Amino acid sequence: SQTIHQWPATLVQPVGSPLSLECTVEGTSNPNLYWYRQAAGRGLQLLFYSVGIGQISSEVPQNLSASRPQDRQFILSSKKLLLSDSGFYLCASGQGARTEAFFGQGTRLTVV
Amino acid sequence: GENVEQHPSTLSVQEGDSAVIKCTYSDSASNYFPWYKQELGKRPQLIIDIRSNVGEKKDQRIAVTLNKTAKHFSLHITETQPEDSAVYFCAAPSGTYKYIFGTGTRLKVLA
Numbered sequence: 001s002q003t004i005h006q007w008p009a010t011l012v013q014p015v016g017s018p019l020s021l022e023c024t025v026e027g028t029s030n031p032n033l034y035w036y037r038q039a040a041g042r043g044l045q046l047l048f049y050s051v052g053i054g055q056i057s058s059e060v061p062q063n064l065s066a067s068r069p070q071d072r073q074f075i076l077s078s079k080k081l082l083l084s085d086s087g088f089y090l091c092a093s094g095q096g097a098r099t100e101a102f103f104g105q106g107t108r109l110t111v112v
Numbered sequence: 113g114e115n116v117e118q119h120p121s122t123l124s125v126q127e128g129d130s131a132v133i134k135c136t137y138s139d140s141a142s143n144y145f146p147w148y149k150q151e152l153g154k155r156p157q158l159i160i161d162i163r164s165n166v167g168e169k170k171d172q173r174i175a176v177t178l179n180k181t182a183k184h185f186s187l188h189i190t191e192t193q194p195e196d197s198a199v200y201f202c203a204a205p206s207g208t209y210k211y212i213f214g215t216g217t218r219l220k221v222l223a
Contacts, residue, residue: 032209043215044156044201051209059210090155097205098144098163103155 002027006091006104013111019064019078021107023091026072033074034092034101035066044090050074086111114139114206118214125192126222133217135202136184145185147176148201150216156201160187192221 003026013019025031035047046059048066056066063082067075074091091104115138125131137145143164148156162169162176162185169176175188189196202214 034211041218044213046210046212049209057209094211097207097209097211100146100158100161101203101211103157106155108153 002031002093002102004091004093004102004104006107008107009105010108011110013081013109015083015111016080019076019081019085019109021076021089021091021109023074023076023104024072025074025093028072028093028095030071030095031093032096033068034094035074035076036090036092038088038090038106040087048076081111083111085109114142114204114210114212116202116204116212116214118202118217120217121215122218122220124220124222127192127194129192131187131189131192131196131219131221133187133200133202133219134184135186135204135214136182137204138183139204139206140180140183142204142206144205145176145178146203146211147187148203148213150199150201152198159200189219192219194221194223197221 005024032051034049036044037047049057050068064078089107092101094101118135146161147159149159150156160171160174160176162178173190178185197220199216199218201216203211206212
């Protein structure tokens with residue numbers, strides 16, 4: 001089965017600082033990759049998804065961006081963090097919306 | 113696109129009782145319906161799923177039922193135990209690549 005590596009597990013960043021979260025996938029090839037954000041006690045908000053190298057679809061306009069430089073690598077970035085960017089960021093991998101999605105361990109980001 | 117509604121948002125049951133969580137979806141073309149369990153501070157994990165060619169699927173104390181006509185599917189947990197306490201999310205596909213998740217149900221099993 002797939003394994004999703006996501007780091008760091010926790011991160012505290014000041015407002016206005018940059019962000020880079022990395023996700024790598026093992027055990028599969030040509031996966032669809034996803035970034036979700038979960039505010040405290042809330043649901044899963046889809047931020048970006050990618051169906052291939054260099055292909056990024058944005059779901060929510062905001063100060064975040066995503067890149068997929070390799071087949072099994074997905075990166076979430078920001079040039080300047082806002083307080084509202086705080087949350088639990090989850091990377092996920094799947095083989096289409098009609099199969100199981102596998103989630104990484106998540107990164108808990110606190111912007112101060 | 114797909115819209116998924118999930119109810120209730122919170123659910124408290126006595127240990128040993130049953131719990132039922134319901135989701136409705138809007139896209140009649142949707143054909144795959146997973147349920148995920150998320151324990152506090154952890155990642156969501158698939159606990160059961162159902163495809164539209166069946167009406168019910170069971171795995172020990174967990175079952176999922178699907179009503180394609182009414183466009184709703186439900187998670188049933190019988191003989192609940194304290195370790196069942198978690199947030200449960202339903203999901204449905206939106207197009208080929210995206211999953212749309214419900215807003216989650218916080219289940220508390222009271223000992």
